[in-house]
Amino acid sequence: MSIDERGAVCVLGAGLIGGSLLRAAVAAGYRAFGYNRSESGVSAACQDGFDVSGDLSSVLVRAAEVDALLVVAVPMPAVESLLADIAALAPGCPLTDVVSVKGPVLDAVRKHGLEALYVGGHPMAGTAESGWSATDSELFQGAVWAVGVDEGTRAQPWSRVARLALDCGSVVVPVLAEEHxxxxxxxxxxxxxxxxxxxxxxxxxxxxxxxxxxxxxxxxxxxxxxxxxxxxxxxxxxxxxxxxxxxxxxxxxxxxxxxxxxxxxxxxxxxxxxxxxxxxxDRTTWDITGIVPGTGDWLGELYRAGREGGVLRAL
Amino acid sequence: MSIDERGAVCVLGAGLIGGSLLRAAVAAGYRAFGYNRSESGVSAACQDGFDVSGDLSSVLVRAAEVDALLVVAVPMPAVESLLADIAALAPGCPLTDVVSVKGPVLDAVRKHGLEALYVGGHPMAGTAESGWSATDSELFQGAVWAVGVDEGTRAQPWSRVARLALDCGSVVVPVLAEEHxxxxxxxxxxxxxxxxxxxxxxxxxxxxxxxxxxxxxxxxxxxxxxxxxxxxxxxxxxxxxxxxxxxxxxxxxxxxxxxxxxxxxxxxxxxxxxxxxxxxxDRTTWDITGIVPGTGDWLGELYRAGREGGVLRAL
The missing domain is CATH 1.10.3660.10 (6-phosphogluconate dehydrogenase C-terminal like domain)
Structure with missing residues (x-):
């Protein structure tokens, strides 16, 4: 698959996780851009050569134009307001998040009518640091990235989210929001x-x-x-x-x-x-193979595999 | 001070802490030998070139002959029986320990009439590993080594214990057993x-x-x-x-x-x-200087300094 087929990535929030994701996505060859609320974060990211803006509306309009995968990377208390803007300006974009809890995000996504293209995500990586200055393109290397397989999840956004996680160096563990x-x-x-x-x-x-x-x-x-x-x-x-x-x-x-x-x-x-x-x-993982998103009971198969220690290393 | 003036060291127990101490003492130029209960530990230490025996009586007799500083390096449950043997065979040796608790050791030392030459010790170092195979001559580098200043402590054994801790690369924090x-x-x-x-x-x-x-x-x-x-x-x-x-x-x-x-x-x-x-x-330490063991209220001064973040880096 060529880089263009991967599509663009738009990271909303350039703190430790979002900023590191922006770095990792760019390093993996994605067209990636983002938004950050604080001016200081925007400046720091731009000074490091990243395409980050403090103007949320224009970032979302641009994301809609290029069908970017939206990544919600703000703390939970800021998620609702961000989803409202997404619903207004980029409701047709595939949508994921890197928030540390999945049920409340899924609830909020449904509340804003964005569930059709949503796939929950949670990279199990971090440090005690925070903010752009702590970002690291290698943060997700070797990490586990939980990717949601809740009922109704669609194959296309799921594959884009899983591919991004893999391209950042992580393995994917399929999970239900509640069990996560x-x-x-x-x-x-x-x-x-x-x-x-x-x-x-x-x-x-x-x-x-x-x-x-x-x-x-x-x-x-x-x-x-x-x-x-x-x-x-x-x-x-x-x-x-x-x-x-x-x-x-x-x-x-x-x-x-x-x-x-x-x-x-x-x-x-x-x-x-x-x-x-x-x-x-002594925990061991085994590779999930042979499941094609969108075919047969792919969600159920991924869910059961994730529960039993299976990880996806490639799509 | 020459190496000879430092005197010999006899480490009783060659597990993680005792074995590492044996290595560190030898590396620092001490004449150091030891005892270990398990045959496998004795073999492993001897194969690595260390002077370790499984015959406790002969080790203690030898320690008494050379006025070695005895270091009790067995787990608390084995301390009593070891002290009984020390009281029988080497009661005139200066005595310390590296056990993780100080009050019960002090009580046991008193019970066996060995308190005159005893100085409690506790190097704050370790790993989740145990046994000779985990020993490391560098284990105490940069560590804090608690050294007892309880009432009745004598200057000469105190100085030998503190010097050993310093020579192993640690700093000394003077403590009362109970506060430790x-x-x-x-x-x-x-x-x-x-x-x-x-x-x-x-x-x-x-x-x-x-x-x-x-x-x-x-x-x-x-x-x-x-x-x-x-x-x-x-x-x-x-x-x-x-x-x-x-x-x-x-x-x-x-x-x-x-x-x-x-x-x-x-x-x-x-x-x-x-x-x-x-x-x-953000904790800071400051150097304890100008206290000469055996002069004035040296024990009280060391105690108060230790409580207030003072550490001894040299004798």
Whole structure:
């Protein structure tokens, strides 16, 4: 497939993820341009030679003209307003997003009548940094990129989104929005909450505690260095799923505390935790092959494959 | 000071910490030898050219002959029995340890009448690995090494322990045993417990969750990869302090959960956690100078300096 057949990409929001996507898409040979709200972000991106504007209307009109794949790359609280503009100015463009939660985005997309050409996306990559200055064309290399396979998803936009993810160096994991959100509550949002709690507990120990802190504290609190507004924007749209898994974690910790109190022992947690980390270290993936988007029960087949550890490495 | 004046070092236990210390001491020019319980560890160390034996009695007799600094480098559950042998065969040797908790070791040392020449130690370094194969002469480079300044500590063994830590590339933070144990409950033992809980929660999400897991889960669960017996040996001797800080953390998490439930918001935790991590990133140390062990109120001065972020970089 030639570069032209890939079509253009229009990234809406040039922060860490959107900006890195713009870089990665350009590096992969896409015609890619974008929008950013803040003037400073626009300047920084333009100075680095990227085609980014602060004029949302003109960016969307241009996207509609070239049938660009729109990528919503703003935090969840800004998604609704952006979708309203898309519905007004570029409703015929294929549409995806890189927001960390999928159910609320899908709801908002439906509310604005944009679901026909929408495919949810979530590259599982990031750092504690944010903004254009943190962007990196290599951010998605080797990452997992969740791509939605909810009912009604159409083959053409799906293939464009999957191809973009692959061209950025990621593998694609097909997911349903709801199952994605439950999964990321466990492996992305709970880590944020526990890191914050650990950072708070360490700092409460004053200079001596922070002075003695080494690798376990450093790694366990890394994501607590993320800007508070960004943490909220990542975690809070997934409040219901996060509350449920936080509840589970609290129950686990209460059991450990009772065991420490009664017997001076941590109990089962040490084994289940070790098994959990071992399962993570030993996780294997297998390649999804032979499914052609648009033919047969392709959505169902992709969904089942994703649940069972399958990843797509090529289209 | 010449190498001979440094005296010999006898490391009792050649696991990750003890074995690395043996390597680092030899690299720094010390006459260093050791003991290890397991035959496989002895063989591995000898094959690498180190002077390690499985015969504890002969090792201790030799240590007594050359006035070696004894370093107890076995997990807490094995400390008592080792101290009994030391009391029988090498009671006149200066004595330190690298165990992750200081109060229980000090109690055991007193029980065996060895407190006169004892100085507690704890290098804040490690990995999730264990055993001789994981040892590394560079493990202590740039690390913080807590060295006890409890009442009754004598200048000569203190200086030998501090010098060994410095020669291994660490900086020395003077601590009281009790304050050390409270601090490490926050920055070393709580991280283990939270990592285990996170690993358990992630694995409960099955292949999809583990397949989507990225940096925040990987870093947040890293220490859950530590062998369960080692985690218990590290954390459980500090059960009382750990229970207290775990209680604090649970309270923090319950507040966040209630806030999520009531308002869909994480609340204050995001700010306090960010501030905590920032305090860790921005922590500064200053050099302790001008205190001569054995003169004036040297123990009190070292203690106060350690509490306030002071570190010793040279003797």
């Amino acid at each position: 959100d439950h999964a990321v509550a466990r492996i992305s949002h709970l880590p944020h909450v526990l890191a914050e709690a650990l950072a708070q507990a360490g700092a409460a120990g004053g200079k001596l505690a922070l002075g003695l802190a080494a690798g376990s504290f450093r790694d366990g609190t890394r994501v607590a260095g993320t800007a508070p507004d960004l943490v909220r924007a990542i975690c809070e749209p997934n409040a219901a799923a996060l509350e449920r898994v936080l509840d589970e974690a609290i129950e686990t910790l209460v059991t450990a505390r009772e065991s420490l109190r009664a017997q001076g022992r941590l109990g089962e947690l040490v084994e289940t935790g070790f098994r959990g980390r071992t399962a993570y270290d | 144990d409270h601090a490490v409950a926050r920055i070393s033992h709580l991280p283990h417990v939270l990592a285990e809980a996170l690993a358990q929660a992630g694995a409960a999400g099955g292949k999809l969750a583990l397949g989507l897991a990225a940096g925040s889960f990987r870093d947040g669960t890293r220490v859950a990869g530590t062998a369960p017996d080692l985690v218990r040996a590290i954390c459980e001797p500090n059960a009382a302090a750990l229970e207290r800080v775990l209680d604090e953390a649970i309270e923090t998490l319950v507040t966040a959960r209630e806030s999520l439930r009531a308002q869909g918001r994480l609340g204050e935790l995001v700010e306090t956690g960010f501030r905590g991590r920032t305090a860790y990133d």
